[in-house]
Amino acid sequence: MTAAQADLRTDRVERADDVSIEPPSVADGAALWRLAKDSGTLDVNSSYSYLLWCRDFAATSAVARDADGETVGFVTGYVRPDRPGTLLVWQVAVDARHRGRGLAGRLLDALAARVAAERGLTALETTITPGNTASERLFASFADRHGARVEREVLFGTDRFPDGPHDPEVLHRIGPLAL
Template sequence: MTAAQADLQIDRPTVADGAALWRIAKDSKALDLNSSYSYLLWCRDFAGTSAVARDEHGEPVGFVTGYVRPDRPHTLLVWQVAVDGAQRGRGIAAALLDGLVARVGDAYGVTGVETTITPGNTASERLFTSFAERHGAALEREVLFEAGLFPDGPHDPEVLYRIGPLPH
């Protein structure tokens, strides 16, 4: 943990955090924004496979949402990563991802991470590429969902990043 991260607490989200996670996602301008209801449900049903970073006042400033894939129980699918604009550049996303994967690895026996990234999202590409490098894990990429599969207008393809195996 860097000195810039020392005043942060990383833990599980609670339902009371749902509105803040929705706002952080909305303000990111990079994520596909889900309904506010979905963030409340996520904080209730997937708190064990998600993480929130809190500032010195206990307010959420970043989050990672994820779930263990039902058909691949040793794989954590990272759904969204976002950090409040005023907090970016401090390594919070990397600290959240490292902390979550360590916790989920211990709790669920997770040995791999998956996420999808749209081409051109260089921040996410760097985050997951550097995660794989830090953990000495292989990284594979392939298109998971072609642009034409999305029914709600123009959408870039979603590229699957598969990272693993992770060391125990």
């Protein structure tokens, strides 16, 4: 799919089902931390890190807001310094009240489209621990929607984590993307 001129605006807000998708602001940091904590599956970073993320990586992240303006989902990512056409997705979370409606997929699609329009994008990467079926389905579905293949390899084995037992992190490289 090709971005139309109107789609190239960086301040664009996408709306569907009374949920808007837009870049985060520092004011969203606490909500991101809460959503990560409440997910029950994500590694929760310090609240400070989410504040920094919303400040320094807003251009490569997105939040979903409900009709009342509450942050109900997010995706955080960054462009890899050694691969400027690759967006690494760090975390995706959706509030329990909004799950099962495709919001995580819409967040990924909106973020990928925005990054592609602003910087060019040929691939998306993420890591998923074995057995995280929901994340595997989310990213496989993203690959299908964008005509891309998925390559997998262990990025960090269990022996790399100094803070106790941790499942391996499997890198999912999705590309080339048709955005």
